[in-house]
Amino acid sequence: MTASFASELFPIVEEAGIMSKGYVWIITDGLSTLLDPIEKNVSDSMHGILGLRQYVPNTKHLEEFKTRFNVSEINIYGLWAYDTIWALAKSVELVFSHVNSTQTGVGGLRVSELGPRLLEKLLSTRFVGLSGEFRLNRGQLQVEKFKIINVRRKKGEKVIGYWTEEKEIHIDSGENGDVANSSSIDELKDRIIWFGYYYAKVPTPKGWVIPVSNNKLRIGVPLLSSYLKGFLDINWDPKTLKVTNIKGFSYDVFVAALQKLPFDVPHEFFAFVNNSSQMNGTYNDLLYQIKLGLTMRNYDAVVGDTTITANRTAYVDFTLPYSESGVWMIVKVKDEKTKNIWIFLKPLKWTLWLTIAIAFLSTGFIVWILERRTNIDLRGSAHQQLSKVFLFSFLTPVFAHEGEKVENHWSRFVLTIWVFVAFIVTQSYTASLASMLTVQRMQPSFVNVDELRMKDCYESRLRPYASQEEYHQALSKGSKNGGVEAMFHEIPYAKLFLAKYYSRYTTVGTTYKSDGFGFAFPLGSPLVPYMSRAILNVTEDHKKMQELELKYFSYQSKCQVYSSTSPANSHGLSAISFGGLFIIMGLTLVFFCLIFFVKSGYVRTCLLAML
Known part of the structure; x- marks a missing residue:
């Protein structure tokens, strides 16, 4: 547009309130070039406008031109006109010898024979003029570089960056108009002063405001039970039903999605309640309000824990689900083992108990063989010697420090091995028993739906409940x-x-x-695809979603940690778990037996007897 038309337009649109906070105006190079003659009171009304203008390098040739013609500034149209005349003059010089040749054209008009050649030379002319190349x-x-300007009250326009086809957007590095190496869009935004502000580094307005009824999107929200306040918790004005305070997981996801939209959506929330401050019907009734005509209870959208179902899609459009989709089966855990009087035997399987007993007797027998000739404590009747065999193995961890009880060095080595084995098995037994007595070993009462069917706990005994306490009481009682x-x-x-x-x-x-929770809009609403893409961006931000879930649901911080260490089955420790340990002990015992027999002459006596 012309400068004169802009002088009339912008004061009017400023008075109309559409050059205020939240709006964005961008002018093209045509008007940007003609801002100089616009009066100051008009340019003040243009505060915050962004524009593009061809970049003209401040060359020595341009300065000499200004000095020769005694002008301080000249706009780009004047520079183009001057350069065009020079281009035409250069082209004429190239075809000067033939410029007088003419021929008669239509209607007696005289046409230059060399006109096409002049046009050809003009199109191919290249030189550096006042405006650049x-x-x-x-x-x-062809314009290779543009200035990005920001109109500001009092200070006039400010060059905040440059655009080139090769390097796209770059930041102004100084008054000389040089282009910096930085190409950050965010840095450019931080230099812009938008409508309604007088300083930079403010939120970037989205510009486009989607048209809705009554200038704001009327959003209906359900009234949830106390135990569901984590999804949506509202306070409202009983006269207008406008929500005065709102929070919750569903609300936070909705706001996060709005922030991802490329435009602004003015909105206000209304509580779907009756005069008794109760929810005014079912969720289907709430969603059906979107389909109704212009009534007092008509909504443009519904935000809440609304499940996406096939029958509801007949009268509303849903966004993509913002919650985890699916249904869980929850059962009571059984803790019968803590009531078992023989639970102390459960940490170890019978194979391990048997292996320990064999190792126990073998150790006592080997020590008795090694000690009976030199240790007077092992002499006596067969009954006394047998009892001491058991005592050596059973009481070794208690009196192993008393060296006088064992006189043979080989016996002490055998007992050391036994003490080591007994220590490891004892510690493992303690840990396994402690695990069985705590929640880690608690098992579900049912493992799947098939087991419910087999025990006649299915279909005919379905019951609805309305609160967490009712669920808890019903599960605690059992069918x-x-x-x-x-x-x-x-x-x-x-x-x-x-x-x-x-x-x-x-x-x-x-x-x-299941289809999860979604936000509802009228059928064919243009907002649905935008909101769905925005929700997808929000849900893909795992860090953001984790923060929201931990903010309202403590399930992740409690139950998941609790169940992550819970094994599916509660099995005791078997002999295989300590197989290597008992093999080492067995080989050690056999080795000392062989040494003892060789040193004592038993093997030699047997060989002589055989000969």
Whole structure:
């Protein structure tokens, strides 16, 4: 547009309020070049406008031109006109000898025969003029670099960066107009003063405001039970039903998605409640409000824990789900082992108990063989010697420090090996027993739906419940006492329940498919694809989602840590677990037996007897 038209336009649009905070105006190089003659009061109304203008290098040739013609500034159109005349003059010089040749054209007009040659020379002319390099492409002057300007009140315009086709956007490095190496868009944004501000480094406005009814998106929100406040917790004005305070996981995800949109969406929340401060119907009733005409309860969208189902898609459009999709089966954990009087035997399997007993007797027998000739304590009747064989193995960890009890060095070495084996087995037994007596070894009462069917706890005994406490009481009682054996719930709700009762219940079986929670809009709403892409961007930010879930649900910090160390089955330790240890002990005992027999002459006596 012309400068005169801009002088009339911008004061009007400023008065209309569309050059204020949140708006973005960008002017092209045509008007940017003509800002100088605009009056100051008009340019003040243009505070915050962005524009593009051809970059003209401040060369020595340009300075000499200004001095010769006594002008301080000249706009780009004047420079182009001057360079174009020079280009034409250069082209004429090249075809000067033939410039007088003419021919008669249509209607008696005289046409130069060398006109096409003059045009050809003009299109191919190349030189450095006042505006920079003069080069035509298809009859158009090519501009290689643009200034990015920001109009500011009082200070006029400010060059904040440059654009070139090769290097795209670059930041102004100084008053000389040189281009810096930086190409950060964020750095460029930090240099812009937007409408409604008088300093840089402020939030970048989105510019486009999507048109909605009554200038704001009317969003209906459900009133949730106390145990579901983590999803949505609202306070509202009882007269207007406008929400005065809102928080929760669903709300935070919605706001995060709005921030990802390329445009602004003015909105306000309304509580779907009746005069008794109760929810005014079911979720289907709430979603159906979107389909209704212009009534007092009509909404442009619904935000909350609304499950995406096939029948609801007949009258609303859902965004992509923002919550984890699926249904979990929750059952009570059984802790029968802590009530077993023989639980102290469970940490070790019978094979390991038998192996320990054999090692115990073998150690006592080997020590008796090694000590009986020199140690007077091992003499006496057969009954006394047998009892001391057991005592050596059983009481060794207690009196091993008393050296006078064992006189043979080989015996002491054997007992050292036994003490080492006994120490490892004892520590392992203690750890396994402690694990069985704690939550790590608690097992689910049912492992899948098939087991529920087999025990007649399925279908005919389905019961609905409305709160966490009712779920807890029903699961605690069991089906034989008027309760239930399992609970099926959508994953977000199941997480809330397990966060409170994580030590009593657990999830089993597979995750059953469902469509999760989504935000609802009218059928064919242009917002749905934008919001779906925004939700996808939010949910793919795992760090952001983890922060939101930990903010409202303690399930991750409690139940997952609790269950991550819980093995699927509770098995005792077997002999294989200590196979290497007992093999070493057995080889040691055999080795000392052979040495003892060789040194004592038993082998030699047997060989002589055989001969």
